[in-house]
Structures are given as structure tokens and as C-alpha cells.
Amino acid sequence: MQRSVRTEGNRNSSGIKKLLTSNEAIAEAVRIAKPDVIAAYPITPQSPIVERLAEMVDSGELDASFVRVESEYSAMAVVHGAATAGARVFTATSSHGLAYMFEMCWWIAGSRLPAVMAVATRSIGAPWNIHGDHTDIMSLRDAGWIIGMAESAQEAFDMTLQAFVVSEEVNIPFAVGIDAFTMSHTAEVVEVRDVRLPKRKQAYRILPDMEVAVNAVTLGDARMRARYDLAVDLEKSAEVIERTDSEFGSYGGLVEKYRLEDAEYAVVMAGGWCGDAKDAIDMLRDEGVKIGMLRLRFIRPFPEKAVKELPSEILVVDRANTGFRGILGIETSSCGVEVKNVVAGLGGLYVDVDRFYNLFRKFVDGKIEKVEWLI
């Protein structure tokens, strides 16, 4: 088990302000985390993360092995192998790249290995589209990953650092989501804090010259036990996320509760587009409407407790759909609450402050159907 950074005294460190895109902010966080191995294949809109890291390795700013691979499948295979050897590992991808590495995402989670992956969340074709929605990252839910969703470049920076600590303590891979372009390519003011993370420790090391069979063929009992343990530990990772929250920006743990104290209406959302939605919530608050937002900072572990505390009028705004409702709509309603569900903003379709205002106004006026698409 890793020690928490709490003992390393990061809480009060202050940083320097820089103008960074979320891509650049993640690269800065990775530099500070000092990974041993980075493997990645470029894909829009994630590429600037690993391009920046490649520059850092080239200039000697970052002492890591940067493995250039021919595909995302190999990128995840490389970080999987390096993690079994005890290395701290990082990769990044988006959209089709994540789809292509999907099989290895299951292997690394099932092997109970820590890894951090940034996902600049982008739609998956067809039709071809390089812009933002949350369809890609949501596919990691079933594989057994921790899934975080940042709202700002600052949070992307903080969450990436926290990801290494959490992932290495619970031995579960951790994906950090940022919205394509509106975060990945938008520069904002970020306070870069030069924190010190504890070194990664692993009880065993598997090296190339060792004769070890990893992940042998199992029968149902071993597989059942492994999946059960992963499910239990994934839920328990919430404790680690909450315990280390104050070391990494004090965002509130699994969720951010925005103007929810006295709210009669609650909006449930995740990701960078929550910023525009919060400005719309402020407009309705100015009109006397008691509305707030539960921002899901984590999709896994799912913030069930916070959902159960919501007022009875709930609107879930999804940026990823299934053949049956939006993904967060299904997830939220599985906690035993009634929700209205709107699917919006797919393929980078802008939902700005005015559109959020109109949507929330319609919700408050009781005019939203059970499931709607904002087209």
C-alpha cells in the first residue's frame, strides 16, 4: 500500500500561475508526478499532451522512458507491462484510440495494476467527428476503471496528480476526462503546484528475464472472486479519493455541490460543460429559482450517497447516450430516484449559457419529458 501524500505535507504548498490548456496542464502534472514509463499514440484532441511530454523527455526536463508505439493497443500493453515491473506509468488517448485499446483496458484493470490515462473526451464515429462528448470515456465503466471528470484546466492538473496517488494505493487504473477542445485546447489560468508524490511501491516485480506466467487461464471461481474484489475495491477507492481531496485542490471528493444547500431543483452533470451550466444556474438563482447542481467529479466510483440526498426534482443532462436513455440518466436513476433525462451536446454541439438557461427554465416549469434530446 502506498502512503498518502498527506504525510508528505503537500497541503499548503502554493504554486505559480501559468496560462495553460487542459492538455498542457495535464502534461505539467505528469512532469511533476515523475512517471517511469509513458507510452502513447497520437490522436486529436489528446496529442498535445504526449507531444509536450515527449519534448520534456527529450530536453531532460522529465526523466522517463517515452515509448513510441504503432497503436493505442500497444500503448496500453506497454504501460501494463511496465506497471507489472513496478513502474509508475501514464498514457493518454481519445475516441477511436480508446476504442482501439479497449481490450487492454480490461487486462490492466483485471490485473489490478495502477496506471493513469488522460482522455480528451471525444465522440466516436460514425459519422466522423473530432469534437467533444463523453461517449468514449464512459465505455471504461464496465472494465473496472476509476473515472474522473474535470471541469477546468486547474482541476485537470489537480486530478491528474491525485490520480497517481489513488490508483497506486488501490491498484486500479484511473482515467482523467477533459472535454475535447473547450478544455483540451482552451488556455486558462492554472496554479501549478510543485507537489511531491510518494514513490510507487509494489510487493512484487515482474521483469523480462523472469519466468512467470501472469494471468493464467482461470475457471469461474477465480474469475468470479477477482471481479468481486475489483468491484468492492473500486467502491472503496471513494475513501481514498475523499481522504486525499484536500491535498489536491479541495473539490469536495466524488462530487461538487453547487448551490444545492436549499435547492428544490437539482441538475446532475459531469465534465467541462458544467461551467456554462453553472452560469445559467446563477441566472435562475437571480430570478429566485432554487436550483443547484450536483457535479459528478467521478463516474466510478459512482457518487450514490450524494445522489440520494438530492431534492425530488432532478434533471440529468447527458453527453453520452445508450440505446436506452443517457448513461448518467440510467446511472442516477439506479440509485432509486426519479429523474428527467436530457441528452445534449453530442459531437461538440455547443450548449452555451443561454441554451442551458432555456433548458433549466423548461425543467423548472415542468415541461421536460422523461427523456428528451436537445437537438
Added chain:
Amino acid sequence: MLIEITIYCRGGQGGVTTARILATAAMLQGYYSQAMPQFGPERRGAMVNTYIRISDRLIRRRTPVKKPDVLVIFDRKINVDSEADVVVLNSPEPSSISGKVYYVDATEIAEKNGLVNAGWAILSPPMSGAVARALDIELSALKEAMYAELGTKAEKSFNAAKEAYEVVKWT
């Protein structure tokens, strides 16, 4: 306070660099700021928008600016319907566009300072200077921002920016 700025330029003229320089300069003066490119096929010579936001409060919105307070136009042949209070224009003379118009011959200043790439004047330095003047950003903050964004190439660029900052006229 929230100032929203839209830059109109042609791909290759330096709109994104200008946004980053000005957002950095605003940050150095203690403001929150944001620089956002237009996302999509950005081709050399095609009209593109870039956006800047500057505020004394945390900026949360991340969608393109719809009603800019300030318009920055790199090429006066780009036709823009303006309702902005302030317009910063690359032109030797003022235009009939509405609002308070800051105008400077940024192309001439860029060329004079040797800021030309593949036959195209690099307009980001002089236009950054002119906009900084219009926004009341200090020259020292602009200088630091340009060195932060451009590194060792900044000296020539800053000279052009400083000249535009000093000679820009307004209506």
C-alpha cells in the same frame, strides 16, 4: 467584470498567438483570463475566429463568444457586422465601423520589423500591442507575456508590439 473579445483574422496571421499573449498579459495583471481557438478545419488564408475572456472572477463558460465587447480585426477586408463597444483594426485609417475604433497599420509595422513568414506578415505582435493599449494593459505585462509565449523569438516581436502600442490611434 467580464470582457469578451472576438478576433477575426485569416489562418496563419497569428490570431491564436495574439489571444494567448493577451490572456497571459491579463493574467500577469491579476485577472482571470481565457484564450480559445476556433475548433475545426483551420486553413491558411481562411477566415477564423479566436476568443479571449478577461474577468476579475473565475471564468467558467467555455463556449465561443457570441456578443463580443471588443472586436479585433486583422484584415480590414473581412466584413464584420459589429455591435461591439470597441474595435481594434489593422488599418492605416479609421473605418465607418461603429464603436470606438482603434486603428494601426499592423502590416507595415510587422514588415518593418522583419516579421514575415512565407510572404505573410506576422500580425500577432503589433495587433497584441494595439489591443493591449485598447484594454489598458501595461506594456511591462505585455512584454513579460510575449517572452513567456514566444521564448527567445520575443525580442523582435516585442519591438513591433511596443511600436503599435505607442502609435495606435483611436476615434
